[in-house]
Amino acid sequence: MSVSTHAQAPVWSPAKGRPGALARLFDYKPFLIFICLAPALGLLLVFLTYPLGLGVWLAFTDTQIGRGGEWVGLENFESLLQDRIFLNTVWWTVVYTFFATIGKFALGLWLALLLNHHIPFKSLIRAIILLPFIVPTVLSAIAFWWIYDPQFSIISYVLVDRLHWLDHYIDFLGTPWNARWSLIAANIWRGIPFVAITLLAGLQTISPSLYEAAMLDGASGWQRFRFITRPLLMPILAVVMTFSVLFTFTDFQLVYAITRGGPINATHLMATLAFQRGIPGAQLGEGAAIAVAMIPFLIFATVFSYFALGRRKWQQGSDND
Amino acid sequence: MTELAQIERNMDEVASLPREAMLPGDDSEVLSSESRWRRIVTIYVPLICFIVVLLFPFYWMGITAFKPNGELLNYKDNNPFWITSPTLDNIRKLLFETDYPRWLLTTMEVAAASTVLSLAASVLAAYAIERLRFRGSAYVGLGIYIAYLVPPSILFIPLATVVFQLGLFDTPFALILTYPTFLIPFCTWLLIGYFKSIPYELEECALIDGASRLQILRRITLPLAVPGLISAGIFAFTLSWNEFIYALAFISSSENKTVPVAILTELVQGDVYQWGALMAGSLLGSLPVAIFYSFFVEYYVSSLTGAVKE
Numbered sequence: 052m053s054v055s056t057h058a059q060a061p062v063w064s065p066a067k068g069r070p071g072a073l074a075r076l077f078d079y080k081p082f083l084i085f086i087c088l089a090p091a092l093g094l095l096l097v098f099l100t101y102p103l104g105l106g107v108w109l110a111f112t113d114t115q116i117g118r119g120g121e122w123v124g125l126e127n128f129e130s131l132l133q134d135r136i137f138l139n140t141v142w143w144t145v146v147y148t149f150f151a152t153i154g155k156f157a158l159g160l161w162l163a164l165l166l167n168h169h170i171p172f173k174s175l176i177r178a179i180i181l182l183p184f185i186v187p188t189v190l191s192a193i194a195f196w197w198i199y200d201p202q203f204s205i206i207s208y209v210l211v212d213r214l215h216w217l218d219h220y221i222d223f224l225g226t227p228w229n230a231r232w233s234l235i236a237a238n239i240w241r242g243i244p245f246v247a248i249t250l251l252a253g254l255q256t257i258s259p260s261l262y263e264a265a266m267l268d269g270a271s272g273w274q275r276f277r278f279i280t281r282p283l284l285m286p287i288l289a290v291v292m293t294f295s296v297l298f299t300f301t302d303f304q305l306v307y308a309i310t311r312g313g314p315i316n317a318t319h320l321m322a323t324l325a326f327q328r329g330i331p332g333a334q335l336g337e338g339a340a341i342a343v344a345m346i347p348f349l350i351f352a353t354v355f356s357y358f359a360l361g362r363r364k365w366q367q368g369s370d371n372d
Numbered sequence: 373m374t375e376l377a378q379i380e381r382n383m384d385e386v387a388s389l390p391r392e393a394m395l396p397g398d399d400s401e402v403l404s405s406e407s408r409w410r411r412i413v414t415i416y417v418p419l420i421c422f423i424v425v426l427l428f429p430f431y432w433m434g435i436t437a438f439k440p441n442g443e444l445l446n447y448k449d450n451n452p453f454w455i456t457s458p459t460l461d462n463i464r465k466l467l468f469e470t471d472y473p474r475w476l477l478t479t480m481e482v483a484a485a486s487t488v489l490s491l492a493a494s495v496l497a498a499y500a501i502e503r504l505r506f507r508g509s510a511y512v513g514l515g516i517y518i519a520y521l522v523p524p525s526i527l528f529i530p531l532a533t534v535v536f537q538l539g540l541f542d543t544p545f546a547l548i549l550t551y552p553t554f555l556i557p558f559c560t561w562l563l564i565g566y567f568k569s570i571p572y573e574l575e576e577c578a579l580i581d582g583a584s585r586l587q588i589l590r591r592i593t594l595p596l597a598v599p600g601l602i603s604a605g606i607f608a609f610t611l612s613w614n615e616f617i618y619a620l621a622f623i624s625s626s627e628n629k630t631v632p633v634a635i636l637t638e639l640v641q642g643d644v645y646q647w648g649a650l651m652a653g654s655l656l657g658s659l660p661v662a663i664f665y666s667f668f669v670e671y672y673v674s675s676l677t678g679a680v681k682e
Binding site: 074077078080081083084086087088090092094097098101102105109114158161162168177178181183186187188189190191193194195198200203205208240243244248249252297298301302303304307308321325326329338339345346353 | 415416418419422423426427429430433444445447452489492493494496497499500504506512516518519522523524525527530531532533549550552553556560584585610613614617620621631633635636650653654657665666672676
């Protein structure tokens, strides 16, 4: 990205006489710092920090929509621990995150390695590949809903009527396990572009001379991947994975659009269950408790990111900031 | 951004390398046809599979949107992968018998307003953190980074009560003021990286010449940061266009809904789904953001990769 310095030659006329009080105020550094930070920090404090605290407080109350709540201590969490639907949801959220992340990174890394070759129309292909990431998730989820239709699924049509591999249409969203794998597949589809493009950027920072040196030493393709690509890609991979895990774990849109938690609550993620109980169910306190229960998992992911970032500095030398 | 320049350089180097250097085994005439086949099987075939799978839902969305109902639900007599008699019926129904144009307009307004608001706040914050360099600026930067890690899924319930108390419930302002919670951290982080790449000497010269800090920001730093502003703006616009959970929780009346929410809550009625209309709605809701993106692909990719690497 080249920065053109000649385009905007700074021209101004020096202020005539003494600058006004207002101008001097704006040159007073503490005041300027305050003015500059005020909009961003103000918005974040009112709409992020305060609600975060409020959410934790709500989790310990029995607040309902339209009725202020009272402090009930750990009652919400105690009743959630007895709640089979909630326990099932926690388990499924972890399983969903685990399999979706593995799928996304296996396929995304493969795609990034493919794109790292010298191929024609590379930037066009890169632009096309990002499409699933650009398009609103709910809208592509609706397309998946249609692809998973029990009667008119195009996948079933191909498998049954064209290839004759199966003799009946698959009920993708009708049984718990079918619905679960269908959701994981849709999540992987949506996640591949982000992983592939960010890992590709990481791959391109690896100097080709390393590969040339390895080839002169007779390293095989696998050895080059194992001893050059893998260690040099690890730092960025760790960061991308943290983000990916964070956003998969708190996923809402795909499940809400495709199954709404069904069949029989088998595919509720913690976020959709919190919404279900909190907003249409009007139990704000219980919904907040489910949301707060996600926080320990998120902290775990963030700490992981922190150490990964620390290791990156150590690996790449001190001039990296 | 120096890293991006590095990437570009590396890409050029890779492109300028002779084939032999890229591909071991290309060196002898006997092997060349075999290795070409190998190249096709190991690179082009998987790549084409990836592209087909990644694009198929959009193709399916597009083709369903233009299918008449008879063809849509009859796979025996028609090839489902193609349309024999395309129709604009679904689109017409969507535009004239539902509030779709209204939803589209609301979505656009909300996305544009929250993007402008977030960009303005982020530019000032990034400038203060990176260039005014006060004690504790690193901690403010870290705090903003951590704010990016707070997902909307754990915020929407308390935010709903905040929005309600402020009297913003069911108004576009509920979304315009809450979207910056995830846009500002991202944009600020991106712009800090961008401001870093602008030589500080330029500002020092201006200070010596007697410019005020605000003049420096307006006349020197901002014009040089335009590519960064465009990247952040595009990213913020697509993020707010795609936002779902806040729009679902904070808006209740049909005319104030955004496209993603409206399609799911207004067009899905009863047990018989109007797939044609649903797909037409999804297609029309995706197109503006896809077109917008196509104009600025490079900026988008650079902000995506830049944000992860900072």
